[in-house]
Amino acid sequence: MxxxxxxxxxxxxxxxxxxxxxxxxxxxxxxxxxxxxxxxxxxxxxxxxxxxxxxxxxxxxxxxxxxxxxxxxxxxxxxxxxxxxxxxxxxxxxxxxxxxxxxxxxxxxxxxxxxxxxxxxxxxxxxxxxxxxxxxxxxxxxxxxxxxxxxxxxxxxxxxxxxxxxxxxxxxxxxxxxxxxxxTIQGTRVRKGDPFIHNSEFTMLASRGCPYWKCTYCSNTVTRSLYDGLGRPFRVLSVENIVREVEYARTQTRAIRFVRFDDEVFPTDESWVEEFREKWPSRVGLPFEVLVDPRMVREKPLRMLKEAGLRALCMGIQATERVNRELFNRDIPNTRIVECQRIFRRLGIRSNLQIIWDDPCSTDHDKDELFRLLMSLERPFEVFLFGLTIYPSTHLARRLLREGRITPRHVEGESTHAFEQFRVDLDYPRPAADRRWLALVVLSNKSFIPRWLLWRLYLNQRYRKDPAPLLRLAKAANLLHLAQTGGEMALRGEMSFLLLKRWLNLRSLVTM
Ligand code: B12
The missing domain is CATH 3.40.50.280 (Cobalamin-binding domain)
Incomplete structure (x- = not known):
């Protein structure tokens, strides 16, 4: 050399x-x-x-x-x-x-x-x-x-x-x-050594790119056109390579308790998944979490992944049918979401369903439909709410600018929305009607609140004028739920100072 x-x-x-x-x-x-x-x-x-x-x-x-x-x-x-x-x-x-x-x-x-x-x-x-x-x-x-x-x-x-x-x-x-x-430079200190390897959570990718790449808000709409003719948009690592990377990482630390695959969508090709089921449990043996898309959810590969140690997954619902189709270019009927959640429940995989909030297109009717959709899903499930962040050069940014629905100040780079409301919190200033919907959505998955009570809260006209009490209830339920989730992680030995520092922001508690 x-x-x-x-x-x-x-x-x-x-x-x-x-x-x-x-x-x-x-x-x-x-x-x-x-x-x-x-x-x-x-x-x-x-x-x-x-x-x-x-x-x-x-x-x-x-x-x-x-x-x-x-x-x-x-x-x-x-x-x-x-x-x-x-x-x-x-x-x-x-x-x-x-x-x-x-x-x-x-x-x-x-x-x-x-x-x-x-x-x-x-x-x-x-x-x-x-x-x-x-x-x-x-x-x-x-x-x-x-x-x-x-x-x-x-x-x-x-x-x-x-x-x-x-x-x-x-x-x-x-x-x-x-x-x-x-x-690592933070505060008044410079620390030597890898800052992440001693964390209980190990993050990695099994692929690069996305097989769908058409969702208007996503970076893949940009990279896809840049790379047109220059390669496959979705590339997957071999199972052997993935397993070896974890084996290598574990020669450097004994702290890893679980693995989170951060792929846009985790590979579900059946022969690949079968090999994964053979190699992961015997050579890694750690629980893991993945991201999936409703268009690719099928029972057979998910069952194999469950057998390999899959314990939780994230899936973007994003919005209801109309908004998904008209704003986000995602052709996913509500019935598909219901079916996916049924599969997750049958297999006993914890599901974290992700929703995009604060889009400029959803009407009161759409929010009503979203609430009804969540109420129709088999419990338990988590709801992760994200504020719509408009990334530059994406199809969404270009369209909203063209239609005059946003100005360049709303686009990331000029704006820093991802710093403030990436994950939605209940205290962020929003119109009253929206705060009511947000509170109802946050309450919808709390297993300790019976559904009949939620319907009564939904029907109560008082909260349309003043959603503050409903919001207080949602905050209390959310806090309880967060404490419960944190407690479970602590019992499994997965809670770390790093995770607490990242997520326990009292000024902006994450909603789950
Ligand atoms: C996984 C992921 C995460 C993980 C990161 C896990 C990890 N271990 O790195 C987590 C959850 C932590 C995360 C956090 C965030 N993310 Co993120 N993330 C991704 C995702 C899905 C993949 C990134 C990745 O690892 N790619 C694989 C690596 C190898 O590729 P890469 O990072 O692009 O790096 C290559 C090149 O870009 C280049 N490169 C990168 N850096 C450098 C530096 C130099 C000097 C050079 C020469 C080259 C180079 O070379 C690399 C190798 O080819 C992307 C989407 C995507 N497709 O990229 C979004 C993405 C990057 N995230 C995004 C955002 C907004 C965020 C957050 C701000 C969200 C938030 N508020 O919390 C934070 C920012 C954290 C931070 N400080 O950077 C947006 C950014 C869009 C934008 N224009 O702003 C993306 C594009 C997703 C999207 N919605 O479209 N993210």
Whole structure:
């Protein structure tokens, strides 16, 4: 291997787990580069405080102390645009280092991002990033690197995207061992070592992309058109590779109690699932959780996954039939949701049903229908409410802007909605009618409240004028339910300081 002289730092903003940073760092280390991963602050539910001056100083000190030559920043979510710009300015001003941005946000808005950074990486760049730094290391021309935009004195070089990596197994595992080259900056401290590996929860992906990719609010509508003709939109890792990654991670820690697969949708191809059922229990043996889509829920693969240790899943209902079809481009009848929940109950898999709230299209009638749909589902189930966040360049953003229903200020990047109401909380200011619906939806899944009582609350005209008492009831029920869930996790040995810190935000309690 060639001796490399370029010393690289990659910064993760407010995410200790950041897959993107971990993959990029692993690929570069694999090619012989010296890479420092810097985890700059962590996320907490609905609260992303602006970096303190001391945190900025610590970051700059570390870059100086480690004699870094070039800094990469992972700008995964658009809401981080301003924070990333501020950090970039400080690095360039105080250290005169070039800065490279990568992640979903520069992929969505390259023209805007290249104004701030010296270089941007578009889309997935596991292989191209090695070529980019290889050229930099040899002092060669960067301006023709595929998937990269490069700012030079002559102007901006905008290169086409390289094809997607088809064989995900060919990529190195995310690195969980280079402890001295991993730092976390939070408050007044710099901690060495991997900040996530000692957590009870291990997160990973079994795939990249999405087989549906048409839901208007999602990043996949953007990446799909960018990668048109450049590879399959949905790629799945082999079961063997997944199992090996967990085995490798467990050589670094004994803390892992369960695994959460963060895929857009977990693979359900039957032969793949069958192999998973054979290998996971004997070689990993940990409970795991996945995300599914109502269009792919079938009893047979789910039964096999249950046998392998699947204990809970998340499924996006998003909205009722009309809104799903007309606003989100999801053709999913309500009867399908009812059927899915029946399957989950038959198999004894805990279901977390996700709903998008605060969309500009749902009428009183739609909310009524949503409540009725939830009331018709077999209990128990969880309801996870998310506030609609409008990501730039998505089909939804473009349509709502075109129709004049939103202004550019409502689009993430300008807006930081994902920081404030990503998960809906009951105290957020909303019109009275909406607060009543929200309270009813939050109450709908609480098994300790009988359904007849819920119908009486629903029919009571008083709450239409003044939903405050209903909201108080919903808050109390939610708190009780959260305590119950937290207690169960503690009993299973899964509660960690990190999870508490992320989710126990008393100013904005998550609704479940
Ligand atoms: C899993 C996931 C999460 C997990 C992360 C788990 C983990 N271990 O990383 C969790 C639940 C923690 C999470 C949190 C959030 N997420 Co999220 N998440 C995803 C999801 C589904 C996959 C991300 C992923 O791991 N991809 C696989 C990796 C390998 O790809 P990647 O991150 O894109 O990285 C590649 C390239 O982008 C690039 N790259 C990335 N960083 C860098 C840096 C440099 C220097 C370079 C050169 C290249 C580079 O190279 C990488 C390898 O090819 C995406 C959707 C998607 N398809 O991307 C949403 C997504 C990224 N999330 C999103 C959002 C909004 C958030 C939150 C803000 C939500 C919230 N309020 O809590 C937080 C932000 C947390 C944070 N501080 O970053 C949005 C962002 C949209 C936007 N424009 O803002 C997305 C796109 C989903 C969507 N709705 O469309 N998320």
């Amino acid at each position: 060639l001796p490399r002289t370029t010393r690289i730092a990659i910064i993760s903003l407010y995410a200790l787990e950041n897959n993107g940073v971990r993959h990029i760092a692993a690929s570069l280390r694999h090619a012989g580069f010296h890479v420092t991963e810097i985890y700059f602050k962590d996320w907490t539910n609905n609260h992303f405080p602006w970096p303190r001056e001391r945190e900025m100083e610590l970051l700059l000190e570390q870059l100086r102390h480690r004699r870094i030559h070039v800094v990469g920043i992972s700008v995964r979510a658009s809401a981080f645009h301003r924070i990333a710009s501020t950090i970039t300015r400080r690095i360039r001003l105080e250290l005169s280092l070039p800065v490279l941005w990568g992640g979903m946000h520069p992929t969505f808005l390259p023209e805007r991002c290249i104004r701030q950074a010296d270089y941007i990486a578009m889309g997935e760049v596991d292989r191209q990033v090695v070529e980019f730094f290889d050229r930099m290391d040899r002092g060669q021309d960067l301006s023709t690197c595929k998937s990269f935009w490069v700012k030079t004195a002559e102007g901006i070089h905008r290169n086409d995207l390289a094809p997607l990596v088809d064989d995900l197994d060919s990529l190195p595992f995310r690195d969980y061992h280079s402890h001295s080259d991993k730092l």
